[in-house]
Amino acid sequence: MGLPPVRRDPGLDVVREKIANGQRLTLAEGDLLFTTPDIWTVIELADQVRRRLHGNAAYYNVNRHLNYSNVCALSCKFCEFYRKAGEDGAYTRDMDYVRQEARKAVEAGATEVHSVGGLHPTLPFSYYTDLISTIRDEATRLGSDLHVKAFTAVEIVHLARIAKVYKGASAPGEEGRQARRGAIRHVLSALKAAGLGSLPGGGAEVFDDRVHDEAYKGKIRSDVWLDVHRVAHELDLNTNATMLYGHIETRHDRLVHMDMLRRAQDEALARLGYAGVDGEGTGDWALGTGEEAEGHLGYVASHLARVPAITLTRPGTPLPEHVAFTNAEARMPNAGPSPQSQVPSASGPRGYYQTIIPLPFFPDGCDLEHLPGPSGLENYRTIAVARLMLDNFPHVKAFWIMQTLPMTQVMLQSGADDVDGTVVWYDITKLNHAGQDGGEVKTHQEVTPATLQRLIRDAGFEPIERDTLYRRVVREGNKWRVAAAVASSNRR
Numbered sequence: 110m111g112l113p114p115v116r117r118d119p120g121l122d123v124v125r126e127k128i129a130n131g132q133r134l135t136l137a138e139g140d141l142l143f144t145t146p147d148i149w150t151v152i153e154l155a156d157q158v159r160r161r162l163h164g165n166a167a168y169y170n171v172n173r174h175l176n177y178s179n180v181c182a183l184s185c186k187f188c189e190f191y192r193k194a195g196e197d198g199a200y201t202r203d204m205d206y207v208r209q210e211a212r213k214a215v216e217a218g219a220t221e222v223h224s225v226g227g228l229h230p231t232l233p234f235s236y237y238t239d240l241i242s243t244i245r246d247e248a249t250r251l252g253s254d255l256h257v258k259a260f261t262a263v264e265i266v267h268l269a270r271i272a273k274v275y276k277g278a279s280a281p282g283e284e285g286r287q288a289r290r291g292a293i294r295h296v297l298s299a300l301k302a303a304g305l306g307s308l309p310g311g312g313a314e315v316f317d318d319r320v321h322d323e324a325y326k327g328k329i330r331s332d333v334w335l336d337v338h339r340v341a342h343e344l345d346l347n348t349n350a351t352m353l354y355g356h357i358e359t360r361h362d363r364l365v366h367m368d369m370l371r372r373a374q375d376e377a378l379a380r381l382g383y384a385g386v387d388g389e390g391t392g393d394w395a396l397g398t399g400e401e402a403e404g405h406l407g408y409v410a411s412h413l414a415r416v417p418a419i420t421l422t423r424p425g426t427p428l429p430e431h432v433a434f435t436n437a438e439a440r441m442p443n444a445g446p447s448p449q450s451q452v453p454s455a456s457g458p459r460g461y462y463q464t465i466i467p468l469p470f471f472p473d474g475c476d477l478e479h480l481p482g483p484s485g486l487e488n489y490r491t492i493a494v495a496r497l498m499l500d501n502f503p504h505v506k507a508f509w510i511m512q513t514l515p516m517t518q519v520m521l522q523s524g525a526d527d528v529d530g531t532v533v534w535y536d537i538t539k540l541n542h543a544g545q546d547g548g549e550v551k552t553h554q555e556v557t558p559a560t561l562q563r564l565i566r567d568a569g570f571e572p573i574e575r576d577t578l579y580r581r582v583v584r585e586g587n588k589w590r591v592a593a594a595v596a597s598s599n600r601r
């Protein structure tokens with residue numbers, strides 16, 4: 110008796126054609142990608158796009174995570190990280206600790222410190238500027254240009270409240286929005302002056318009001334999250350975006366989340382000088398015109414729908430300037446006109462979203478512990494769908510800490526091109542990485558660059574060390590530099 114035939118879904122043919130042309134997929138096509146039994150074609154298409162953008166390259170970085178405090182005013186149901194002030198296990202790091210961490214990062218050859226924490230109810234605003242400047246000053250003293258990527262959008266809004274500049278930001282309509290953006294600009298400008306280099310993508314969760322109200326009610330909603338990132342981009346700060354999935358959201362909620370992100374990226378890329386495609390991205394195909402478009406999502410959509418779709422997956426389209434160091438070489442032979450001729454020349458703000466990071470929900474130890482969490486196949490499928498839907502995000506990250514190292518290898522063949530870094534300490538989610546920590550659940554979750562390189566090579570890709578801004582890193586031991594001229598010299 111032979112094996113049953115591999116199930117192919119002819120319904121995906123239209124999607125295949127659109128992918129070949131780099132056209133934007135609709136939410137209905139996203140629904141199909143999530144529900145078709147033909148997961149192999151979904152993964153194959155995602156791999157096609159990933160190779161078109163990055164060829165055989167897969168990126169990692171040498172970094173160190175620093176969680177400055179786990180004390181938080183909120184109590185999100187999916188969170189096992191937070192503690193209340195005075196509770197067992199609560200901690201807040203002082204500047205001596207922060208300086209030591211910066212020194213350890215430099216000594217280990219890290220190019221990045223990634224720092225996030227809870228919404229501490231009493232720390233002054235100066236703590237956060239000191240945090241950034243302490244890391245940067247210590248690194249500079251030791252001869253390193255260590256990049257500081259810090260604070261999720263919800264932390265930025267918390268800092269605006271602490272700095273007492275958030276007044277009027279909750280007012281309805283345009284007045285409130287302008288007040289909010291002004292407050293965010295105030296905070297981000299101060300942090301940037303202290304040495305902040307970029308924002309991570311955390312706190313986005315899933316942009317849906319029902320899910321928000323059930324699982325993380327105290328957190329900022331989608332429009333505020335998007336505003337923080339928009340202002341960061343206007344200040345030339347690059348950012349990332351996460352999507353926490355596999356809890357109480359639906360797959361369609363994930364697609365709406367992705368659609369809102371790609372619309373926000375359309376705006377960022379338009380500011381960079383990219384031109385959109387008339388007739389795509391301006392219609393009602395994304396959020397609908399019925400009930401779905403009303404209420405909060407409709408409000409957000411109405412502010413993100415004015416720019417035509419700008420995809421980076423069209424053959425021949427260059428990635429934003431400091432990202433494109435290997436893609437030009439890697440493009441398919443029939444890639445069309447030279448990317449050089451299409452590199453946008455923007456004199457305005459330079460910030461944009463670099464990476465989408467789908468994060469699977471882990472139920473252990475939180476208020477949603479009764480939920481099963483996503484399956485392995487769901488994780489592969491979600492990474493692949495993210496690559497296909499987020500046509501204007503240069504990178505898709507399989508964050509090995511949450512996806513696990515073995516799963517990450519397969520994800521590199523399912524649309525992901527980045528695995529994150531050496532991490533060292535990670536408090537947010539404590540996983541049992543057998544083989545990394547002897548099978549025990551710990552917050553010490555370090556892998557060496559050699560391990561990441563081997564993981565990438567074993568998966569069939571060429572490991573490329575990147576800095577936070579996806580520039581190639583050249584190193585001799587723990588000394589490193591960014592390969593300055595590579596971005597433009599690779600453009601043909």
Ligand code: SF4
Pocket residue numbers: 181182183184185188189190191226227228263325328
């Ligand atoms: S997810 Fe963030 S904001 Fe929510 S409880 Fe945890 S630390 Fe606090």
